[in-house]
Amino acid sequence: MTNTIDIQKILSGDRRSVARAITFVENDTPGAELFLSDVYRHTGKAYRIGITGPPGAGKSTMTNKLAKHYRSIGLKVGIIAVDPTSPFTGGALLGDRVRMNEVEMDEGVFIRSMASRGSLGGLSKKTREAADILDAAGFNIVLFETVGVGQSELDIAGAADTTVVVLVPESGDGIQAMKAGLMEIADFFVMNKSDRPGADQAVMSIKMILGFRPHDEHSWMADVVKSTASEGIGIDTIVAEVTRHQEYLTKTGEFEKRRSAQMKARIEEIVSDKFIVTFWNSDRKQHLERLISQIMYRTRTPYDVAEELLKK
Amino acid sequence: MTNTIDIQKILSGDRRSVARAITFVENDTPGAELFLSDVYRHTGKAYRIGITGPPGAGKSTMTNKLAKHYRSIGLKVGIIAVDPTSPFTGGALLGDRVRMNEVEMDEGVFIRSMASRGSLGGLSKKTREAADILDAAGFNIVLFETVGVGQSELDIAGAADTTVVVLVPESGDGIQAMKAGLMEIADFFVMNKSDRPGADQAVMSIKMILGFRPHDEHSWMADVVKSTASEGIGIDTIVAEVTRHQEYLTKTGEFEKRRSAQMKARIEEIVSDKFIVTFWNSDRKQHLERLISQIMYRTRTPYDVAEELLKK
Numbered sequence: 001m002t003n004t005i006d007i008q009k010i011l012s013g014d015r016r017s018v019a020r021a022i023t024f025v026e027n028d029t030p031g032a033e034l035f036l037s038d039v040y041r042h043t044g045k046a047y048r049i050g051i052t053g054p055p056g057a058g059k060s061t062m063t064n065k066l067a068k069h070y071r072s073i074g075l076k077v078g079i080i081a082v083d084p085t086s087p088f089t090g091g092a093l094l095g096d097r098v099r100m101n102e103v104e105m106d107e108g109v110f111i112r113s114m115a116s117r118g119s120l121g122g123l124s125k126k127t128r129e130a131a132d133i134l135d136a137a138g139f140n141i142v143l144f145e146t147v148g149v150g151q152s153e154l155d156i157a158g159a160a161d162t163t164v165v166v167l168v169p170e171s172g173d174g175i176q177a178m179k180a181g182l183m184e185i186a187d188f189f190v191m192n193k194s195d196r197p198g199a200d201q202a203v204m205s206i207k208m209i210l211g212f213r214p215h216d217e218h219s220w221m222a223d224v225v226k227s228t229a230s231e232g233i234g235i236d237t238i239v240a241e242v243t244r245h246q247e248y249l250t251k252t253g254e255f256e257k258r259r260s261a262q263m264k265a266r267i268e269e270i271v272s273d274k275f276i277v278t279f280w281n282s283d284r285k286q287h288l289e290r291l292i293s294q295i296m297y298r299t300r301t302p303y304d305v306a307e308e309l310l311k312k
Numbered sequence: 313m314t315n316t317i318d319i320q321k322i323l324s325g326d327r328r329s330v331a332r333a334i335t336f337v338e339n340d341t342p343g344a345e346l347f348l349s350d351v352y353r354h355t356g357k358a359y360r361i362g363i364t365g366p367p368g369a370g371k372s373t374m375t376n377k378l379a380k381h382y383r384s385i386g387l388k389v390g391i392i393a394v395d396p397t398s399p400f401t402g403g404a405l406l407g408d409r410v411r412m413n414e415v416e417m418d419e420g421v422f423i424r425s426m427a428s429r430g431s432l433g434g435l436s437k438k439t440r441e442a443a444d445i446l447d448a449a450g451f452n453i454v455l456f457e458t459v460g461v462g463q464s465e466l467d468i469a470g471a472a473d474t475t476v477v478v479l480v481p482e483s484g485d486g487i488q489a490m491k492a493g494l495m496e497i498a499d500f501f502v503m504n505k506s507d508r509p510g511a512d513q514a515v516m517s518i519k520m521i522l523g524f525r526p527h528d529e530h531s532w533m534a535d536v537v538k539s540t541a542s543e544g545i546g547i548d549t550i551v552a553e554v555t556r557h558q559e560y561l562t563k564t565g566e567f568e569k570r571r572s573a574q575m576k577a578r579i580e581e582i583v584s585d586k587f588i589v590t591f592w593n594s595d596r597k598q599h600l601e602r603l604i605s606q607i608m609y610r611t612r613t614p615y616d617v618a619e620e621l622l623k624k
Contacts, residue, residue, distance in 0.1 A: 275584070298356060302582055
C-alpha cells in the first residue's frame with residue numbers, strides 16, 4: 001500500500017481506487033487525513049440513507065432491493081455495511097456479502113463491509129469518510145446498513161440524511177424498539193415481512209408510540225410503511241418516503257441544520273482522535289506502566305494518575 | 313443534591329447513601345471525582361461478573377437467580393443493569409425492574425439500572441464507578457447485566473472479572489453470536505432455556521466454534537453450560553463455572569493482569585473525558601460555530617478546522 005492515492009482517479013469513479021482509498025482510510029494510513037481533506041472538497045452531491053433495525057429484520061435484503069431500485073432510475077449506489085463483528089472471527093464476510101449478490105456484479109453499485117470492532121479510532125468517523133469517498137467518486141446514493149442494538153446505529157444516524165428503521169412483526173409491541181433506542185433516530189419505520197401474522201397490529205403499536213413524540217404542526221412526522229422486501233413488495237413506497245423526507249429537509253432548512261450538527265460532531269470526533277494519538281506517546285505510556293501497580297495496591301487512584309498524566 | 317457524600321456511610325453499607333452516590337456519579341456532579349478517588353481506596357474485595365447476550369435470552373431472570381444463589385450462601389450482591397435505552401422514551405424502568413422482584417425486597421441485594429444513551433462521558437467509566445461504590449460498600453458480588461449486540465457488552469467485559477454470555481437455542485447456529493462479537497468476550501457460555509428443541513445441537517455448534525479459538529495447554533478453555541433459569545435449573549452449574557474461572561485467574565496470575573489491563577483502559581477513558589471537558593470551552597465552541605459554514609461550503613475541511621482548533 002503506497003501512501004498516495006490519485007484523487008483524480010477517485011473523481012473519475014475508478015472502482016479500484018475507491019476500494020483502495022477506503023482501505024487506506026480504514027487502516028489510518030499516514031497521509032489519510034491529507035487525502036480526505038482533498039476528498040472532502042469534492043463532496044456534497046450524494047444523499048445518505050441509513051438502514052438499521054434488529055437482527056433478522058431483513059436489512060440486507062432491503063438494502064439490496066433499494067440499490068436495485070436506484071440503479072433502475074440511473075443512479076449510482078454505494079453501500080457501506082457496518083458489521084459489529086468480532087476481529088477474532090473475522091465474521092464480516094459471512095453474511096451480508098452473500099445476500100447482496102443481486103447487485104454486486106453491477107458496476108454502478110459499490111459494496112463495502114466495515115467492521116466496528118477493533119478499529120482504530122471511531123467507527124462513525126470512518127463510515128463518514130468512506131461515504132465522502134463514494135460521494136466524491138460520483139455515487140449519487142450512499143446506503144449505510146447496520147444492526148441497531150447498540151452504538152453503530154447511532155453512528156449511522158449521525159452520518160445519514162434519512163434514517164430508516166426496519167422492524168418485523170415479531171419485533172414485539174414496540175417496547176423492544178424503544179428499549180433499543182431506535183425510536184428517536186428513525187425518520188420513518190418499515191414494517192418488513194408484513195405478510196406475516198401480526199403485522200397490522202405491530203404497525204398500529206409503533207404509530208401509537210410515535211404519536212407520543214413531542215411535535216408541532218411543522219415537525220416531520222415519522223410514519224410506518226409496510227414491505228416484504230424479499231419479494232420486492234413495498235420498495236417503491238420506501239423510496240417515496242425517503243424522497244418525501246428529503247423534500248421536507250430541504251424545504252424547511254433542516255437539511256443544512258442536520259448536516260451542520262453532524263459536522264460539529266464529526267469535528268469533535270476528529271479532535272478527540274487526534275488528541276488520543278498525540279497524548280499517548282511512549283513517554284506517557286511508560287509513566288502509566290510505572291504507576292499501575294501503585295493503583296492496583298490502592299496507594300494511588302486512577303483519578304490522580306490521570307490528572308498527573310494530563311499535567312505532564 | 314449536595315456536593316458531598318459521607319464516605320463512612322458508604323463503607324458502612326448504608327443503602328440510601330449508595331443510591332445517592334451512584335446518582336452523584338451518573339450525573340457528573342462536581343466533586344464526584346474526588347469522592348470516587350476516596351471510594352477507590354476502599355475497593356478490591358468484590359468479584360465482578362458480567363452477564364450479556366442477545367435480547368430475550370433470559371439475562372434478567374438469570375441475574376435474579378444468581379443473586380438469590382449468592383444471597384443463600386451469605387454474600388451481598390449488587391446488580392448493575394445497563395440498558396441501551398433511549399433518553400426520549402426513558403424506557404429504562406420498564407423491563408428489568410419488574411423481573412427482578414424476587415430479590416429486590418432483599419436488603420442484601422442492591423439493584424440499579426443505568427441508561428447508556430445520552431449519558432455524559434463513557435458508560436464503561438460509570439459502570440466501573442458504580443461497581444467501585446458497591447465494592448466499597450461491602451457488596452461481595454457485583455453483577456453487570458446488559459444486552460450484547462453493540463458496545464455496552466464490551467464495556468461490561470472490560471469491567472468484569474468473569475463474563476458470561478447467555479444464549480438460547482434460537483440464537484441460531486453460532487453465526488449470530490460470532491457476528492455480534494460475543495465470542496471473544498465470553499469466559500463461558502450458558503445455553504439458557506435448554507429444555508427447548510435444538511438446545512443440544514446449539515451447544516455443540518458453539519463448542520465447535522470455541523475449538524477454533526487459538527489456545528495452548530495453559531489457556532482458559534471457555535465451555536458451554538446448560539440452564540433453564542426460569543425454573544432455577546443449572547444455576548449451581550453456572551456458579552461453579554464462575555468459581556472455576558475465578559480460580560483459574562487467581563492461580564495463573566491472569567487476575568492481576570486482567571485488572572491491570574482494565575485499569576489502563578479506564579485511565580485512558582478518564583484522560584479522554586477530562587480532555588473533552590477542558591478542550592471544548594466556550595471560546596473553541598464559538599470558533600467552530602464561526603467556521604462551520606465555511607466547512608459546509610467546502611472552502612474549509614473538517615480536518616484543517618480540527619487542526620486549527622487543536623493549535624488554538
